[in-house]
Amino acid sequence: MNHWIDLFIEQIKETTWPQWLAVALGVTEVLLARVNNIWLYPAGILGTAISIYLLMDVHLYAESLLNGYYIVMSVYGWIYWIKKRNEPPVKITYSTKNEWMISIAISVIGWVVFYFLIKNLPAKYFTPSNVPVWDALVSSTAWAGMWLLARRKMENWIFLNISNFFAVPLLFYKKLPLFAMLTIFLFIIAIWGYFEWKKQVEQERLVVGD
Known part of the structure; x- marks a missing residue:
């Protein structure tokens, strides 16, 4: 246990200021999203741009x-928010059998495609990745979760947290401890989001039932 604590402290000490900034912007985005503040988008865009640089640097393609x-x-969300902010949001629903499929x-096809791309393209243009299976898995499940989130489906939290679950050890392994801590934070937020959405669905059913 002490070994892991010492390793974590060592990684924190080696953390660069761009990672601190990216994580700070990520937390800011989540907090602004919680209160439906439109400034979540510029914060998220800037934080994500920095994250791309850092992830490319450790070969997480x-x-x-x-x-x-x-x-x-x-x-897209920023533009859509400005245009549609006064209209009622799309209702939260459970996924149909077709949406589950x-x-x-x-997730599965994306995993295979990402793995193939990571194994073949970086060798020509970048340093090869040493974790192509896990990198591909984290990304493919997140893509599925984002597709469901756009459709306001309950199960988006499940797929996003599968991605978060595997991302945490991967980020620690790549010596991005703050990104790993942010992902743990997002994992907790996703659990909270699932039960919040579930409560809204149940309330909607009660209103319809009345």
Whole structure:
């Protein structure tokens, strides 16, 4: 146990200021999202851009690509928020059988595709990754979770937390301890989000039942 604590302290001491800044912006984004503040988008975009640089530096290519997707979706969300902020939100629902199949397909096919890309492309242009299986898994399950989140489906929290679960040890291994701690924070937030959404669904059913 002491070995792991010492290792964590050593990694914290070696943490660079860009990682501190990226994590601070990530926490800011989550807190702003909690109160529905539009400034969550610029905070998220800047933090994610820094994260891409840091993840590329440690050869986590699939996660870098995933973060690139985050930026695109953040820009889209920012524009969509401005246009639709006065309209009622899409209702939260459970996934249908077809949506479950699509989510699993995104996870499995994405895992294979990301693995293939990581194993073949970086060798020509970048330093090869030594964790292609885990990097691909973290990203593919997150893609599935984001697809479900966009559709306001309860199960998005499940897929996102599968991604978070495997991301934590991967980030510690790559000596990104603050990113790992942020991911643990997001893991907890996702659990909280699941039960918050579940409560909203049950309340909606009661209203419809009345």
